[in-house]
Amino acid sequence: MATPAFADANSPLLEKIRARITQSGPIRFRDYMQMALYDPESGYYASQSQKVGKGGDFITSVSVGQCFGLILARRLLSFWEENGRPSAFHIIEPGAHAGTLCADILSEIQSHCPPFFDAIHYHLIEATPTLRQAQQATLDTRFMGKYSSHPSLGELHGLHGVVISNELIDAFPVDLVKFKDGKWWQLYVDGSGGELTFITEEPGDFALQKFCSTLGNAFPDGYLTEFNPGIASFVQDASSALSSGLMITIDYGYHAEDYYHPARTTGTLQTYHQHQKSDDPLAFPGAIDITCHVDFSRVISEATAAGFSKPNLSSQASYLTTHARDWLISLEAAADESNTGTALLRQFQTLTHPAMLGTQFTVLEMHKKAL
Numbered sequence: 534m535a536t537p538a539f540a541d542a543n544s545p546l547l548e549k550i551r552a553r554i555t556q557s558g559p560i561r562f563r564d565y566m567q568m569a570l571y572d573p574e575s576g577y578y579a580s581q582s583q584k585v586g587k588g589g590d591f592i593t594s595v596s597v598g599q600c601f602g603l604i605l606a607r608r609l610l611s612f613w614e615e616n617g618r619p620s621a622f623h624i625i626e627p628g629a630h631a632g633t634l635c636a637d638i639l640s641e642i643q644s645h646c647p648p649f650f651d652a653i654h655y656h657l658i659e660a661t662p663t664l665r666q667a668q669q670a671t672l673d674t675r676f677m678g679k680y681s682s683h684p685s686l687g688e689l690h691g692l693h694g695v696v697i698s699n700e701l702i703d704a705f706p707v708d709l710v711k712f713k714d715g716k717w718w719q720l721y722v723d724g725s726g727g728e729l730t731f732i733t734e735e736p737g738d739f740a741l742q743k744f745c746s747t748l749g750n751a752f753p754d755g756y757l758t759e760f761n762p763g764i765a766s767f768v769q770d771a772s773s774a775l776s777s778g779l780m781i782t783i784d785y786g787y788h789a790e791d792y793y794h795p796a797r798t799t800g801t802l803q804t805y806h807q808h809q810k811s812d813d814p815l816a817f818p819g820a821i822d823i824t825c826h827v828d829f830s831r832v833i834s835e836a837t838a839a840g841f842s843k844p845n846l847s848s849q850a851s852y853l854t855t856h857a858r859d860w861l862i863s864l865e866a867a868a869d870e871s872n873t874g875t876a877l878l879r880q881f882q883t884l885t886h887p888a889m890l891g892t893q894f895t896v897l898e899m900h901k902k903a904l
Contacts, residue, residue, distance in 0.1 A: 546575035546819040551724045559721035559732055562814075563762065566706035569818035571660070577819055578661050593700055594783070594849070594890055595634045600880035601853075602637025605781075608856040609695060610642065610649055612779055616693075622652045623694030625774055627686050627767070628701035629657035632668035639676050655680040656689060686767070689774040693903075696771040697781040700894075702832070703824045705763035708741055709802070712756040717745035720757075722815065729815040748793060758793060758800040759825045765835045772839040777903035780841055783849065783896050786827030793828075801826035829897055841899035850891030853884055 550568055554560060570577045594601040613622055629635060635655050643650045657680060659665050665682050672680055683689065686696075709720035711733060718733035719741060736742045744760045771780050785801075786792070792801070804811045805822040814823045833844045847855075861881075864874055885891040 544575065544817075544819060546572055547729075549575070550722075550729070550818060554722070554724040559723040559725075559734070561737065562709045562720050562722055562731075563706040565722040565729075565818070566814070566823055569814075569823060570704060570706070572819065573662065575819045576661075577822055579663055580819070592890075594884055594894065595637070595699065597883050597890070598876065598880040599637045599640070600877045601884055602634050603641045603877070604853050604857045604860065604881075604884075605634075605697065606638045606641035606645070607860055608781075609638070610646055611856070612695065613649055613652070618648070618652070619693060620652055621654070621693065622649070623654050623656060623689075623692040623778075625656040625658065625686070625689060625692070625694065625696045625771075627658040627696065627698050627771075628704070629659045629668065629682075630664055632657055632671040632680075634699060635668075635680060636671055636676070639679060650679075653679065657682045658684070658686045660684045686770040686774060691776040692774060693777050694775065695779040695781060696774060697783075699783045701784065702761065702764060702767065702782065702827045703784050703786075704822075705761050705767070705825075707759040707761045707802070707825050709757065709759055709800070710736065710741070710745055712750070712752040713754055715750065717748070729818075731815070752795050753798060756795065756798050757802075758797070759802060761825065761828065761831075764828075764832055768832065768836040768839045768841070772836075772841060772901060775901050777901055780836065780899045780901065781896065782827075782832060782898075783894055784827045785824070785893065786829045786832075786895050789828055789830035792826065792830075827895075829895060832897060833899070836899050841901050843898075843900045845898045847896055848892050849894035849896055850885040850887065852896040853881070853891075857881065 546568065549572065550560075550565065553568075568576065571579075573579055609624065613619070624635075624638065626635060635657055639650070639653070639655060642653065655676075657665075657668055659668065659682060665684075668680075668682055709731075711718050711720060713733070717736060719736045720731045721734050723730050723732045736745055740762060741760055748758075768780070791797075799812065802812070802814060802823070802825050804814050804816070805824065811821070829846060833846070836844070864878070883889045
């Protein structure tokens with residue numbers, strides 16, 4: 534991967550990481566990843582530089598265009614109607630970034646079903662101040678009064694509606710573990726020699742020890758994988774936010790049997806800069822994205838324990854095609870050959886084609902019933 538143009542070998546964030554290691558010793562990888570991505574001054578998501586799109590580091594379904602939000606809006610409308618068209622319906626989006634998906638969803642609902650639009654209040658969850666400012670720039674002109682911004686999902690309780698996350702869990706800080714000499718070791722980040730390096734120590738907390746125990750020992754020497762400690766607290770907060778409703782989780786990921794297959798020897802951790810991948814997460818902290826795939830088996834297990842039920846897991850291609858059916862039929866019936874209709878169909882093809890985004894992403898829906 535080419536060196537990011539804005540990366541600095543003596544950046545303030547790197548110095549901050551080194552100072553923490555000097556003060557308290559080697560740090561868990563999850564703590565390093567937390568600083569690299571979310572440090573309020575120098576973290577990757579605090580930067581004003583473009584992250585998403587052709588000119589950024591990666592492409593998301595939202596960056597493809599408004600079609601993604603349009604189809605999700607149709608899914609939310611059908612859920613609202615199935616539940617008796619309640620007068621108050623809350624859409625909660627953790628990791629809302631600049632508010633683009635919110636704008637796309639609200640725009641479609643406003644034009645397609647005004648009564649549903651009247652019932653909606655949209656909650657954007659975003660801890661990064663620069664992104665919350667970007668939300669205001671995106672939304673205030675058209676949707677002031679229809680949304681609220683919150684720094685934490687834990688602020689919301691007992692609402693009816695939906696929690697929808699798109700490429701959120703893959704950015705949760707993770708622990709790294711390695712199978713070596715017949716046992717599991719936890720990777721820590723050390724900087725005592727000047728450069729950041731990995732060292733191994735005994736797994737440091739009960740949750741990680743339990744995770745390693747459940748994996749067993751049928752792995753080749755040097756096998757590396759990840760443990761995402763944020764999944765449990767996320768689904769618990771999502772459950773607390775909803776008295777009843779739906780949780781929609783869209784992300785990269787696998788079932789456990791694929792995620793922890795013995796042949797997946799280097800895990801799923803990746804870094805991205807200008808659409809190039811790398812396997813070195815310690816290079817240029819704050820200047821590159823760090824991401825991991827999602828263990829959807831564990832999301833389902835933790836969400837079930839938190840009060841959700843009826844898991845429905847599908848590829849993004851299958852999910853979007855199912856919920857776009859009425860919209861696609863309406864386009865065909867209207868013989869829409871306008872520039873807008875043609876552009877939306879191209880976006881739909883990008884979102885669903887197996888060689889593009891259709892099989893890269895998985896969608897999990899789970900329900901929560903009122904007690």
